[in-house]
Amino acid sequence: MKDSGGRPYRDSMYWENLNIAQFPGTGSYGIPKMLPCSGIEVEKWVSFNAASTCPASRRRFTGVHFWVDDEHFRRAWSHPRQTLRLLTQFGAVCSPEFSVYDAFPAALRIYNMYRNAWLARYWAEEGINVVPSVLWSYADGADFMWDCYPEQSVVALSTVGCMNSKAGQAWLERGVTEMQERLRPVLVLLHGKKPESLTVPFMPVPTFSSVMRRRIEAG
DSSP states (O other): OBOTTSSBGGGGSOGGGTTTOOOOEETTTTEEOOOOOOOOOOSEEEEGGGGGGSOGGGGGGEEEEOOSOGGGTTHHHHSHHHHHHHHTTSSEEEOOOOOOOTTSOHHHHHHHHHHHHHHHHHHHHTTOOEEOBOOOOOSTTGGGGGGGSOSSOEEEEEOTTTTSSHHHHHHHHHHHHHHHHHHOOSEEEEESSOOTTOOSOEEEOOOHHHHHHHHHHTO
16 A cells, blocks of 8 residues: 555554664564674663763763663664664664563564564664674563574673572573574673573673672772
């Protein structure tokens, strides 16, 4: 169907950002493929909700991550062009992490992974150095999540909150093993404690609690 101007109808309306960009899909659900990251050169990382307060003179030496609650970065999806203008000022950006918990309905996991991958691809195509931030789920039918990640790339991983129980730790170790087998990452930006199964090179990304602890210890 076309609009009055002869354009495909979906291109003339909002339609979940299809009017802004469309990318080749992977797997059963047409989720965009993230582009690989070959390296990063940043001195520190800030969360997306703190990015706008980062001094302009420091932004190109700073990376932005999304290891915060979804509510703090919903505007990245609802206002993608505005977000792009902000993120292009930074040295690197992790892909967003709209949640894909095992307890979520399958439709919500699919939608959130689509948003994660679409934004990562959109930013990369616009010249941002995007680090794929790896998520997974072991609910039924969740194997599709691996399809959108590139192989032999720098990737990011947060383990915060995953080692609070034996079940959580087992889930984490299983996923890290599978990540290494499927994606063969060249480097992992690690936010949180190191899993025992992580064997590839990694670079620590300080957590909020560790930064605050060092500040307190330093007076």
